[in-house]
């Protein structure tokens with residue numbers, strides 16, 4: 014049975030070139046990048062090259078890149094680091110109700126330390142209303158954090174409009190964006206959007222697990238969370254994971270190559286999947302933006318009357334791998350906070366699956382997966 018992997022928002026298959034590079038670096042370039050001898054310098058050179066590759070995709074400079082263990086750590090550093098560093102200016106923070114848990118739980122942590130957090134609602138498509146944000150920003154607001162592409166519904170937030178508005182109302186407030194799902198997949202215009210900090214993760218872009226990065230615009234002051242030898246400009250102490258960082262840099266370059274073309278190809282796959290399911294005649298509902306809009310690689314669907322987990326395992330038996338809710342935290346029995354926030358009723362909440370595509374999928378696979386999904390749904394509904 015051919016395996017069809019449609020859980021690319023959770024994690025991706027590494028490029029073969031990335032695997033080759035990480036294993037070579039792991040076995041051959043084991044010097045400490047902080048050491049002064051030539052083996053240290055060799056490791057340092059590898060990291061410098063990756064820093065350059067990541068900076069290109071962010072549209073920033075090499076000295077603005079801070080390597081971390083992943084997106085979760087980078088979000089924690091950006092949010093807690095900014096809040097603690099700037100608390101003398103104010104203690105008001107803003108985020109949205111549909112953020113990734115690494116963002117939401119960082120804000121909940123800060124609430125325990127006396128910060129006041131405003132949580133923006135979203136509409137039925139998962140988008141925040143810039144006017145709602147406008148009404149919340151005040152003099153004491155020191156940080157606003159919003160994601161670019163939502164990992165469950167594929168909703169894209171209007172970051173350009175939001176960034177301009179933040180600057181008009183409170184030019185001092187820092188603007189942090191989680192671009193884990195968009196990095197290398199769709200164009201980022203962080204400078205134009207007036208973003209101060211952005212976060213990405215290697216394993217979402219066909220890189221290794223265990224590496225991520227915070228881009229922090231020059232001059233943005235942060236309090237480090239990890240104290241030690243002062244690596245990564247003093248913001249993230251600890252010996253760098255040279256092999257994972259090398260693979261991360263290469264994955265960023267390969268992902269962003271021909272970005273527009275790949276974005277279009279992913280969108281074609283997503284539409285083909287959706288159309289094939291519709292033509293099968295099964296009843297299902299779309300959660301989030303229309304298939305032609307939103308992220309090119311994510312579609313979230315509910316199959317009323319079925320339990321998501323049951324359908325997920327039935328698909329797994331057919332070799333198709335998908336997510337119920339968000340894989341980052343889907344072992345939790347609670348329904349998705351994102352799908353709740355966009356107003357799904359319990360029948361649609363309990364039956365929601367996320368299908369997410371990558372450049373490793375092709376059209377034949379996608380059509381086969383849609384046919385199998387339709388068949389599994391009919392079988393479970395007792396139709397066939």
Ligand SMILES: Cc1ncc(COP(=O)(O)O)c(C=O)c1O
Pocket residue numbers: 022023082083084085086088113115160162163164191193194214215216224225341
């Ligand atoms: C939008 C978003 N932010 C952050 C993360 C966390 O990244 P990592 O798995 O590298 O910690 C994820 C992972 O699912 C994500 O989708």
